[in-house]
């Protein structure tokens with residue numbers, strides 16, 4: 001990839017709504033991405049390899065469990081800081097942000113919210129530094145948008161539980177040390193449990209040949225009569241609401257993250273359009289290109305404020321699942337459209353790895369599907385405003 | 393070793409430069425401020441020295457409250473405490489005066505400034521502080537080590553290098569080479585969290601007059617359009633250079 005010349009747009013001076021510490025955290029993440037992600041990410045994607053040398057740095061900039069209290073080794077930041085870190089990571093690559101999202105919202109969050117004190121002390125500090133990496137198993141081969149239908153199950157054997165079933169499309173699974181897995185007990189109630197690598201009967205085959213999120217590693221979780229010690233069950237909540245609350249946190253991070261990709265695509269296209277001369281003029285001087293760029297910055301700005309407001313509501317503990325769905329759906333769609341338009345502004349150059357746009361565009365095809373598809377989020381909003389469920 | 397690092401808050405290198413008030417004042421609207429890059433080399437050197445020899449790093453800046461993000465960043469990167477002298481820096485003399493006044497009643501072994509700040513390029517503060525405190529000043533340093541408590545310094549001179557040695561206390565003006573760019577530190581989360589509780593003292597300055605005042609700033613002339621002359625038309629090129637560009 002050519003040199004990272006990124007300059008973040010801030011058309012409506014949103015920086016003035018951020019605290020001094022927010023900006024310090026955001027700028028540190030931004031600098032880190034320039035230094036440690038931009039130079040290596042293109043090659044990692046081309047080779048479809050997760051760059052595991054970045055784990056330590058992700059821990060150092062606070063990307064793992066930003067809001068986890070310091071007594072469990074977390075940075076204890078607010079929700080806006082968490083969002084800003086995700087924005088900067090995804091500006092670099094959605095796969096990098098995915099790795100951090102999973103570790104934070106899907107592994108640390110449930111252990112923090114629903115785990116025992118022993119579980120928190122055992123896992124959270126090591127997850128915060130990246131010494132331990134985790135993954136989250138909800139989706140199954142036959143249950144994607146409808147996770148409540150899951151068939152993965154546990155049986156109470158007296159001293160332990162016996163876990164059977166399979167999970168699919170699991171980010172970080174091929175290298176994760178632990179997996180937070182959701183399974184039904186004999187009563188059909190969904191329980192969360194911590195499965196550790198090395199347990200007998202537990203394997204994590206990798207999913208190959210993805211055209212999207214190539215720098216993030218994805219795989220399956222296969223459980224063949226795995227004995228789970230009773231102390232590995234998350235004791236403080238069960239039912240589908242437990243995994244869904246984790247998704248709320250992750251989706252909120254995605255809402256910020258995709259602003260980062262959109263900004264990167266816009267910034268790249270803007271710079272290119274001023275430098276690229278056709279018909280004796282920079283292409284930025286043509287109305288058609290200006291329309292694209294003007295609409296991009298408009299959409300980015302709208303998304304920034306929607307998401308900032310969502311952050312304030314989350315800080316106050318008032319953000320609803322419906323609001324988070326709306327924001328995730330809006331922002332991913334916005335970023336995807338901007339990536340496609342920005343790619344066209346770069347003409348042929350837009351399809352090469354010299355620029356980040358095509359990579360962002362392909363990554364966003366996963367982001368628009370995982371953590372609730374574009375359609376499902378619309379149904380969530382529809383349900384919220386009409387009181388009628390259109391899922392079934 | 394107590395190391396004092398002078399930090400100045402300057403516009404980011406990518407900032408658009410404009411002036412207001414009849415071109416007498418820099419327009420700060422929408423401009424991002426960063427640690428002066430030369431000072432950042434100095435701060436990083438101080439951190440490396442502290443890691444090797446122990447001691448304390450004090451970051452000092454002269455500026456209004458709005459420069460605090462920059463000094464807070466210095467704390468997050470590794471300074472132990474920070475001093476802000478609450479004064480709008482208008483010329484090198486007042487800035488140096490205030491720094492020296494603070495240092496007169498505080499202990500230090502080494503003072504590091506940047507060789508210049510990248511905004512006004514004065515390059516005078518270090519030398520003036522040295523004069524106020526009767527200390528040696530070595531500018532444009534691109535290497536600093538200690539052997540037996542004596543500073544061994546290299547500095548850049550036109551077309552070459554000079555090696556010097558000096559006793560502490562001492563003031564140096566640093567630049568790239570003092571540390572490498574790859575050694576510069578990004579504040580990590582632990583640093584940012586610690587910076588919340590590190591002391592940042594605000595000192596009210598004594599009232600002194602500036603000795604010089606900026607009257608007008610002028611930007612370099614806009615780059616003219618580029619004219620292409622075909623390679624088999626040397627005559628036209630010479631004539632353009634002579635008559636239009638008037639450079640030969």
Ligand SMILES: Cc1cc2nc3c(=O)[nH]c(=O)nc-3n(C[C@H](O)[C@H](O)[C@H](O)COP(=O)(O)OP(=O)(O)OC[C@H]3O[C@@H](n4cnc5c(N)ncnc54)[C@H](O)[C@@H]3O)c2cc1C
Nearest residue numbers: 136137138139144145169170171366370371373375376391
């Ligand atoms: C790269 C990647 C990483 C992932 N990481 C994880 C992870 O770490 N952990 C995890 O648990 N999961 C993960 N997932 C899974 C992801 O959450 C699911 O792919 C997603 O929920 C959709 O499920 P599905 O693929 O089975 O699609 P389906 O549910 O089969 O959906 C197919 C299509 O049907 C539509 N559809 C489904 N139901 C309805 C309905 N009621 N009304 C209208 N339309 C409907 C959908 O919108 C979609 O367009 C990941 C996925 C990908 C691609």
